[in-house]
Amino acid sequence: MEMRHLRYFVALADCLSFTRAAERVHVTQSTLSHQIKQLEDELGQPLFERIGKKVVTTEAGELLRSFASRALKEVDQGVALLKPGAGNLTGRVRIGATHTFNIGLIPECVAQFLARHPTVRISVEELAAEVIAARLAAGELDLGISYRPQDPTGLWFEPLYNEEMVLVVSTGHPLAGRKRIRMVELHRQDLVLVSSSFSTRTMLDECFHACGAEPTVVAEMSTVAPMLALVARTMIGSIVAINAVPEAMAGLKVIPLESPTPVRTPGILWRLGESKPAAVQSFAVILRKTALSNSLRREGPG
The missing domain is CATH 3.40.190.10 (Periplasmic binding protein-like II)
Incomplete structure (x- = not known):
């Protein structure tokens, strides 16, 4: 099925006249009739019926008409936006x-x-x-x-x-020199995490349970910025998405986690x-x- 088949079909469904539809899409009536026949053969059912001298859409033709008209409208709008001088988007x-x-x-x-x-x-x-x-x-x-x-x-x-979650500690934290750390090693480590109402916290709790670790959650917060500010000032660590750690924020060390690696x-x-x-x-x-x-x-x- 090609775009022209849909254009010819919609023209005929709108005009219900081979003569007027052919004029609308700038082809001969024989070309229009041939293209409609190709589309019907591909779909396996008739889209139009001739009743006397009139043309009417079949049930299948009427169903296809609304979808084809909408699809052509969106394609035409998209093409128009790409043309030079089409103007800026609005809305x-x-x-x-x-x-x-x-x-x-x-x-x-x-x-x-x-x-x-x-x-x-x-x-x-x-x-x-x-x-x-x-x-x-x-x-x-x-x-x-x-x-x-x-x-x-x-x-x-x-x-x-996919986004890995990482351990974040201050540069003075005992774990700051590590290149990677297993989650089980966070057993009884002081952490600040997002509150238990967040799906991220549920996922982290499942990771800790899987490896048999029970960290000491000394604080819970609803946003990342204050969590990181607390980490930078204390010996408390946190686990956040790697993209949530500002590259320019001083005093922090990011350490990848493994066994398992939490991923969002x-x-x-x-x-x-x-x-x-x-x-x-x-x-x-x-x-x-x-x-x-x-x-x-x-x-x-x-």
Whole structure:
């Protein structure tokens, strides 16, 4: 099936006249008839019937018509946006992001996006993962940046990359000289972690249980920044996503974890079955490229 088949089909379904449809798509009636026959043969059922001198759509033709019209409209809009002189994107992009991604990823993406599309308006809300899911489902956000929700009903999760979680300690901590550390070695170590209401904490608790370690959780916090500030001032360690540790923050040492290595998968949350405005799709393109680039930079060569 080719795009021209759909264009010819929609023209005939709209006009219900081979003469007018052929004029609309600038082909001869015989060419139009031949192309419609090709499409019907490929689908295995008739799309039109002749009743006397009139042409009507079959049930199959009527079903296909709405989908084909919508698909052609979106393709034409996309092509128009790529043409020189087509003008800037307009509209609004409503984003919900968890704290981790609001630290660096979202500001970087918004800066790139507004440099290319200054007439689009961006709104970003820092929300808990479950709130992002609920707001998306309610149509109050266009996309979310979070980890995979526990209840994805009505949503589609698009993975961006895999992200290791690491131990972070101050440069004066007894473990600061280690290149790697097994999770079992954190048994009875003082840690500050995210609160038990977060799915990340559930995953970390499962990792500790699997290796038989019981760290001493001396503090719980809901955001990463104060956790890292506490780590920098004390002999208390923390476990956070590697991308949440600012490269410029002094006084911290990042140590990879193993046996097991805690891994999270950040991604984009979308509503299922909904067409996305051009501005939202454009932002998603920048988000994908920036997230992947940042993750590769963190991993380093090899």
